[in-house]
Amino acid sequence: MxxxxxxxxxxxxxxxxxxxxxxxxxxxxxxYSTATLLRHFRLFDEALAWGPHLVCYAMKAASNQAILRTLAAEGAGMDVVSGGEYARAKAAGVPGDRIVFSGVGKTGAEIRAALEGGIRQFNVESEPEMQAISDIAASMNMTVPITIRVNPDVDAKTHAKIATGKSENKFGIPIARAREVYALAARLPGLRVVGIDVHIGSQLTDLSPFEAAYRKVADLTETLRADGHAIDRLDLGGGLGIPYTRSNEAPPLPSDYGDLIRRTVGHLGCEIEIEPGRLIVxxxxxxxxxxxxxxxxxxxxxxxxxxxxxxxxxxxxxxxxxxxxxxxxxxxxxxxxxxxxxxxxxxxxxxxxxxxxxxxxxxxxxxxxxxxxxxxxxxxxxxxxxxxxxxxxxxxxxxxxxxxxxxxxxxxxxxxxxxxx
The missing domain is CATH 2.40.37.10 (Lyase, Ornithine Decarboxylase; Chain A, domain 1)
Known part of the structure; x- marks a missing residue:
């Protein structure tokens, strides 16, 4: 609507x-319509009302500060993928503890700026990036929360240019290597593992790829906890699609998506983070x-x-x-x-x-x-x-x-x- x-x-x-x-x-x-922005954000917020959660708006969809302020006033967090987006979020008055930093190519300058300005967590995409964050955080005598983005090798059945969860995509680490990468994270100074991150693509109009990915995340959570890691947050990404034409069947509702999350990972007692962008704006x-x-x-x-x-x-x-x-x-x-x-x-x-x-x-x-x-x-x-x-x-x-x-x-x-x- x-x-x-x-x-x-x-x-x-x-x-x-x-x-x-x-x-x-x-x-x-x-x-842009303020009423539509607020309605769509509230639908996601209500869909996760069954447990602790944070809806982090994916700024890459539309990043004007007026839009950010509108959503932040409702309690939205922000998902940023660059130093520029981080600066925009801060300029719009979003506190650092509601900003999640994603993206495969975080530079040293971007990492340092986020540590200085405050950050909820880094969603780590690779071992070299993890080492860089560790080095910078340790040099600043800081400990920073991280999740590690796992690639579940799930076909999101979306456009090839916006699919992110298949084995050939550049995002995250293969889920099969998660245990060894989490073990490395536990040994590195300046890092505190808080959870798992996954995002399989954009403009998804079917919930089954989400279900396949989230069930893999649930199994991984149990495994990592058995290995001694504190997995308290699950960042489940975004990607729920919108109707671009009146003649198409409507995609699933945020309430359906929230029910799926509860069904697949709700039993784990984790705080849930999601990062919708397209469906909000x-x-x-x-x-x-x-x-x-x-x-x-x-x-x-x-x-x-x-x-x-x-x-x-x-x-x-x-x-x-x-x-x-x-x-x-x-x-x-x-x-x-x-x-x-x-x-x-x-x-x-x-x-x-x-x-x-x-x-x-x-x-x-x-x-x-x-x-x-x-x-x-x-x-x-x-x-x-x-x-x-x-x-x-x-x-x-x-x-x-x-x-x-x-x-x-x-x-x-x-x-x-x-x-x-």
Whole structure:
């Protein structure tokens, strides 16, 4: 469910009409719904209410500080994967004891910054990384909590570029080697083992891969405890998918996911951490664009928009589907015809949809990309010297620009000309 609905024939973000925002900020732009963000976070929080838990929002999905503050005020933790994300979380007022640091390539500088600023735990991905954390923590006379990410070799049945739990993926250590790696962790100074971490992929629409992975984690917990390790936390990752099209069957609900966690690992008495990102923010955001031209081609027609692959790269990178709706509601009996929906970037890959059935739209009309809140603005670039898209947050009948569109002068001023030129 989201809060982007037609009212009197006009698409609204909560109680604000989308054309009103477009008039104020120009197009294209992202707009997020506070009500949807909070609803989705609370669904996860309620799904784990049966035991101690922390819902850590996966910041890589959308990391604007206004979004982070909105969720942190509800008690959310943060899952970060870089020093920059850690700095963003701290700037948004998130305390260190609610920040989990994941990622396969933590640098020495990132590790040190997190130790200085406070961290709930590092999710360790390899033995060399474990040694680096140990060395830095010991040099600072600190002891840091860690979990070790195990790779359970479970096929998440998702897109190859967002699968993370198979043996050929770069993430974690093979679960078959977990005992020896945990034994190493117990010997290293500056480290305190607190649990196990697992994350098998993103946009999962079936609970069976989660169940397979979590049952392996449950068995491993018993084994490691028998070896003398204190396993008090289970970080079970994220990955629950969202509906990107109205015609698809709805993915499992957070309540179903919470029941699965309870059924598979609830008997272990561990604090549960999960790291949802997409399901919290995906349907909480849309990308609004304007039609520049309607172009008739040879055997196909095109809608040329003012948004492009640099603004929303998911269709080009993942062949991802987004519903694309006119901002002015079409008549119920309006005829549709197929269009290739494209942007102005000089790449054939700058295509959002092919042969998409659309109701009548013309130059100057606004369209909305649904379910664009996750991996939209955060993956945007300035390719073709196109300014980054502004972000807007709506709260009831209010809206605020939470990231402004830079001017061409702003972009060009970041270049530095060598003296010899």
């Amino acid at each position: 989201d809060h982007f609905l037609y009212r009197d024939g006009v698409l609204h973000a909560e109680d604000v009409s989308v054309p009103e925002i477009a008039s104020a900020v120009g197009t294209p732009f992202y707009v 995906g349907n909480a955001g849309i990308l609004v664009s304007k039609v520049i031209y309607v172009k008739e081609g040879e055997g196909r027609d095109f809608l040329i928009l003012d948004s492009a692959m640099n603004d929303l790269i998911r269709p080009a990178m993942y062949d991802a589907y987004h519903d694309i709706d006119p901002v002015l509601e079409p008549a119920p009996a309006a005829e549709t015809r197929p269009f290739d929906i494209v942007g102005p970037v000089c790449e054939s890959g700058d295509t959002f949809a092919k042969a998409r059935q659309m109701p009548p739209v013309g130059a100057g009309d606004l369209v909305a990309f649904r379910s664009a809140g996750a991996y939209g603005a955060v993956m945007a670039s300035e390719y073709n010297t196109r300014p980054l898209v502004p972000e807007v947050l709506v709260n009831g009948d209010q809206f605020s620009v939470i990231r402004a569109r830079p001017s061409f002068d702003d972009i060009i001023a970041r270049d530095t000309i060598p003296e010899w030129l």
